[in-house]
Amino acid sequence: MEIKSLNKNSEFSYIRKFGKKNKFNFITISTTKNENNDFKLGFQISTKTGNAVFRNKIRRQLKDIFYQFLKKYDKDHNKTGLWILVNVNPKIEKFHFSEYKSFLEKIDL
Numbered sequence: 001m002e003i004k005s006l007n008k009n010s011e012f013s014y015i016r017k018f019g020k021k022n023k024f025n026f027i028t029i030s031t032t033k034n035e036n037n038d039f040k041l042g043f044q045i046s047t048k049t050g051n052a053v054f055r056n057k058i059r060r061q062l063k064d065i066f067y068q069f070l071k072k073y074d075k076d077h078n079k080t081g082l083w084i085l086v087n088v089n090p091k092i093e094k095f096h097f098s099e100y101k102s103f104l105e106k107i108d109l
Contacts, residue, residue: 002038002039003039003040003041003070004040004041005042006040006041006042006085011040011042011083012042012085014083015030015083015084016085018032019031019083019085022107024103025089025091026088026089026091026092026100027062027087027089027104028089029086029107030084030087031082031084031085032083033081033082033083034081037080037081038081039070039081039083039084041070041083041084041086042083042084043059043063043086044086044087045058045059045088046088046089046090049089050093058092061097061101062086062088065100065101065105066084066104069105070082
């Protein structure tokens with residue numbers, strides 16, 4: 001299974017416009033189905049969220065969590081073509097990695 005990145009501005013705006021939003025304490029996850037059978041994952045982290053080193057650390061940690069999460073859906077044909085946009089709230093600075101990892105493992109897209 002290959003997980004691609006959301007790269008184009010049109011992909012981000014498509015998910016923002018037509019995606020189903022799940023808002024949580026420190027993160028908002030927007031998902032949409034696409035006719036392609038590929039997983040795409042994108043992140044939006046505000047510059048209000050720490051410095052660049054911290055934002056990249058958060059991005060790497062969340063990417064790892066979502067990669068593990070999407071491996072479950074590799075065989076599930078109902079979840080193919082899923083595009084995910086993760087908006088990170090600046091409140092994430094107050095949480096430790098283990099706290100939001102355990103929280104995100106419980107959600108279902």
